Amino acid sequence: MKSLLLFIFLALPATALAEDPLPLGSEMPLTEVSMEGFAGDTERAWTLSDVQGEAGTLVIFTCNHCPYVKAWQERVVAHGNAYAEKGFGVIAINSNDPVPYPDDDLEGMKARAAEQGMQYPYVVDATSEMARAFGAKKTPELFLFDKTGKLVYHGAFDDNGQHPDKVEKPYLKLAMDALLAGEPVAVAESKAMGCSIKFRDKK
């Protein structure tokens, strides 16, 4: 019986076990969980509390190998760098298991961050628990919290990954500008294609 149950468990797709996405209005989860990473030449651990900004906080689930991440990368990094200057906390989190996806190891992360000029922390979600807590399922996937720590936007950076010159809806920029202006976020959720997060097994 035990081996049958084990078989059934192993036969399930990994992401079928992922939680539902964090509902709008939720507080940021796991704010005191420490994640190793780097920002520029600084290597250390950060918690989400460490990076919370006065204007709000942007959490970016990302990785190195995903073509959708690569398609949006320049835009996301430029935007993250710019809005960090405006009082937002910004953090990029890699929840992928690097064993089957070695491009997603720490060295790969450092190379990608340097190449892109990423100035905000890029950290390792070493157990994938952060992705599970957020209900993140893919990369890239963005969660924007207001200055009180409530989720006000979840989804894509904009509406066109393939063609930056054809973007009509710059979702994240509009949401963050709304926060700066003290206005409600008009479009609070959006969807785009992405690479499934390669969860580490639950312990």
Add this chain to the structure above:
Amino acid sequence: MLTLSRLWIPFLLLLWLSPAVADEPPPLMEATGAKILEDLREKPAQVTLLNVWAVWCQPCREEMPGLLELREEYADQGVVIQLVSVDFDTEREKTLGFLTAMGVDFPTYFRTGDDDEAFIASLYEGWSGSLPATFLFDSKGKLVQFWEGDASRDFFESRILEVLQQRPGPPETQVKSP
């Protein structure tokens, strides 16, 4: 004595025994999500399994052989497996190359348009947009099971059998009503 005129027999035999790899790239049918569903519902099969994949997606590539085996095995029971590539336009040749290498010799879909939200919403609002994603439709063309993330051949087969036998799937693949 083996004359030239008799060589055609062993030649044909050799051709027949050669690996079953498609010579020609399989046709790619450009379509939106809405068109894909329209095609599916025009004359629904007993079970339609729609698998959304991309050539760069490692788990997508890894689960493909199992899907193709099941396609062969269950074709006579009215099970249709449709593949939908969401590769970027610039990757089309790689998409074709992979399908050819997999021995795919039937038409498959290539998603057109940049509007991810419309594509996702047309198939299922409960889909986050992650790849791979699999959608199971019953004989009325109704979406009855869905999951995102890769799956084993056994998992696919169990789900197909549930729909064939009109049994519900496990909770994690059941479609949530809007």
